[in-house]
Amino acid sequence: MVTLLFTSLAMVSTLAGGYIAIVARHRVHLLMGLGAGVLLGAVFFDLLPESLMIAAQQGWSFRFILAIVVTGFLIFYLVERLLILHACPEGECTNEVHQHVGRISSVGLIVHSTLDGAAIGAASLVNWRTGLLVALAVIAHDMSDGLNTILLVTHGEPASRRDLVFLILDALAPVLGGVLALAILPPPLALAVFLAFASGFFLFTATSDLLPEAHRRSPSLTVSAAAIFGIAFMAIAVQLIGR
Numbered sequence: 001m002v003t004l005l006f007t008s009l010a011m012v013s014t015l016a017g018g019y020i021a022i023v024a025r026h027r028v029h030l031l032m033g034l035g036a037g038v039l040l041g042a043v044f045f046d047l048l049p050e051s052l053m054i055a056a057q058q059g060w061s062f063r064f065i066l067a068i069v070v071t072g073f074l075i076f077y078l079v080e081r082l083l084i085l086h087a088c089p090e091g092e093c094t095n096e097v098h099q100h101v102g103r104i105s106s107v108g109l110i111v112h113s114t115l116d117g118a119a120i121g122a123a124s125l126v127n128w129r130t131g132l133l134v135a136l137a138v139i140a141h142d143m144s145d146g147l148n149t150i151l152l153v154t155h156g157e158p159a160s161r162r163d164l165v166f167l168i169l170d171a172l173a174p175v176l177g178g179v180l181a182l183a184i185l186p187p188p189l190a191l192a193v194f195l196a197f198a199s200g201f202f203l204f205t206a207t208s209d210l211l212p213e214a215h216r217r218s219p220s221l222t223v224s225a226a227a228i229f230g231i232a233f234m235a236i237a238v239q240l241i242g243r
Contacts, residue, residue, distance in 0.1 A: 003124045006135035007117045007178035013139045014113065014171040017146025018164075028147060032214035033223035035140045036206040037230020042137030043199045043206075045238040047123070050130055051195035054188050065196045072200025077208060110166075110173045112205070113145055117177025119198040122191055125181070133238060137202065138174065140230065145170060 020028065048069065055065045116138045124131030149170045150163065214223045 002128050002131060003121045003178040003182055004175070006120050006124070006131060006138075007174040009135065010113075010116060010120065010138045010142045010174040011171045013142040014146035014149075014174070015167065017143035018150045018167040018171075019146075020143070021147040021150035029214045029218035029223050030226045031143055031147065032210045032217070033226030034230045035143065036210035036214065037227035037232075038137045038140035038234055039202045039206040039210070039230075040227070041231040041234025041238075042134060043202050045235050046130060046133045046137075047119075047195050047199045047202065050123070050126055051192045051199065054126070054192040054195070058189055058192065060189070060192065065192060068193055068196035069200040069203070072197040073204045074200075076201055076204040080208070110149075110170050112201075113142065113170050113173035114177040114180075115198070115201060116142060116145075117174030117179075118181045118194070119177075119201075120174065121178040121181025122194045122198070124178075125191060126195075133234070134198075136237060137234065142174065 017031070020031070048065075051065050052062055055062065120131060120135050120138055123134035146167060149167050211223070211227065214226075
């Protein structure tokens with residue numbers, strides 16, 4: 001029940017991000033910076049410590065868990081690079097190809113959001129506090145997911161009904177991911193692996209997606225300030241909720 005509540009809030013966040021992309025984009029860079037900071041805080045103050053704690057209880061090596069984090073980061077990095085190289089081998093894309101890549105990338109965002117929901121479900125299986133903290137991170141950056149979905153599929157053009165379908169699918173994806181995590185009910189060892197993998201995934205999203213795009217939109221220090229605020233917010237949240 002808790003997982004469904006948290007993932008439903010993530011769904012609302014995605015829809016809100018899509019709405020912002022359609023009607024008001026002048027503050028998008030701050031949203032992306034904040035989302036990146038919250039993700040980084042979630043990784044280093046909650047997800048990764050929980051994964052290492054579970055691994056220690058099961059007698060696993062910390063190096064193995066950290067290797068999974070790096071593997072998760074590299075998988076998403078390589079997938080993104082391969083998509084771009086396949087669509088734009090010469091480094092330049094026509095507008096039509098950009099839109100095609102945008103729709104392919106939006107499918108990637110839907111998978112991304114499904115994994116976000118699964119991360120919430122897996123974290124909730126550890127305890128409700130961990131589930132809440134991961135949900136806060138997902139909710140903060142799912143707004144930028146909704147925003148990116150609209151920007152990718154429209155490529156600056158007015159949103160059509162087909163574009164809104166992509167947004168709705170992206171919004172529903174976290175709920176699906178959370179339900180799948182609850183249905184499978186992974187054992188403690190699988191939870192440790194999944195939380196470590198999610199850490200790598202969140203690190204990639206924050207450092208290779210959200211922050212670069214935020215700074216591209218605005219080179220001002222407000223993006224950095226938003227990211228630092230997000231990290232501090234998660235550090236404080238972990239201390240308060242973890243008590």
